Amino acid sequence: MIDVEGSSVQTRWVAHGNWQALVIEKEKGSAISSGDIVYLRTHANTHIDVTEEAVQSRWNDHGAWQALRIEKRSGGGPIYTDDLICFRAHTGKHLDVVDGAVRARYDDCGDWQSMRIEKEVTEAVFSGDSIHILAHTGKRVDVEGSSVQARWSEAGVWQTFVIENYGGRALFSGDAVFLQAHTGANVDVQGTSVQARWAERGNWQRLFIEKKDGSGAILPGDGIILQAHTGKMIEAQGSAIAANWHDRGDWQTFVIEKKTSQRRLSVALENSLDFPTILV
Numbered sequence: 001m002i003d004v005e006g007s008s009v010q011t012r013w014v015a016h017g018n019w020q021a022l023v024i025e026k027e028k029g030s031a032i033s034s035g036d037i038v039y040l041r042t043h044a045n046t047h048i049d050v051t052e053e054a055v056q057s058r059w060n061d062h063g064a065w066q067a068l069r070i071e072k073r074s075g076g077g078p079i080y081t082d083d084l085i086c087f088r089a090h091t092g093k094h095l096d097v098v099d100g101a102v103r104a105r106y107d108d109c110g111d112w113q114s115m116r117i118e119k120e121v122t123e124a125v126f127s128g129d130s131i132h133i134l135a136h137t138g139k140r141v142d143v144e145g146s147s148v149q150a151r152w153s154e155a156g157v158w159q160t161f162v163i164e165n166y167g168g169r170a171l172f173s174g175d176a177v178f179l180q181a182h183t184g185a186n187v188d189v190q191g192t193s194v195q196a197r198w199a200e201r202g203n204w205q206r207l208f209i210e211k212k213d214g215s216g217a218i219l220p221g222d223g224i225i226l227q228a229h230t231g232k233m234i235e236a237q238g239s240a241i242a243a244n245w246h247d248r249g250d251w252q253t254f255v256i257e258k259k260t261s262q263r264r265l266s267v268a269l270e271n272s273l274d275f276p277t278i279l280v
Helices: none
Strands: 002-005 008-011 022-025 037-041 047-051 054-059 068-072 084-088 094-098 101-106 130-134 140-144 147-152 161-165 176-180 186-190 193-198 207-211 223-227 233-237 240-245 254-258 277-279
Touching (some): 008 101, 054 101, 147 193, 147 240, 193 240
Antiparallel strands (some): 002 008, 022 037, 022 277, 037 047, 037 068, 047 054, 068 084, 084 094, 094 101, 130 161, 130 254, 140 147, 161 176, 176 186, 176 207, 186 193, 207 223, 223 233, 223 254
């Protein structure tokens, strides 16, 4: 994904975080179609600009240097999520990507210039959300003191965790995450033991979240697997929570739930790209 750090525009990671999130803007609003002039606003509230071959992000302007013409690689009409597109700068050159560097050097709209545009999955679980974790036993994971167990079906304070990743924004299968309990401590794994002892976010606290089926954004209600730094998966056996095996079976499968007090976002958003936050 294209990412912006300071004024530098690069492509360094397969990530969907704040540095990769761009707001696509059009002077008169409305849906975006091939051939429209658009502006790409970064998390730092600056817009991507082009001077000669250089692609940077320095100012919060809608000027000629920031104006980009969005073009479908084939056909015309409205831009939809997952479309392959190119961005033509005011110089007449298209943005291209080679070895992580983003520049604007050629007239072509070829493979080097081709980008897939993705609309943010607003129904996903986001970094910073409060969640519950439901085990296959029908009990929810809870923390009392430093002990992590799954004893009751209640969805109360002891069963509430704040889930965070490194980059922020929506969580995706494969992300490294941290689970902060109501005590302020993060869940950690030492050997096979799963506890919540410290506020640190080190190797022992880092967990990799995976969808049980499929890939992509983590949605409320998804079956998930949590892999510890040991390579073992966290599992529920009775009321005990541990990380004993590499298996991805029923004992290791949990359902992720958003805390019900949070306002649910509408799932009736249209697929056309009139919602501004994108990744390319």
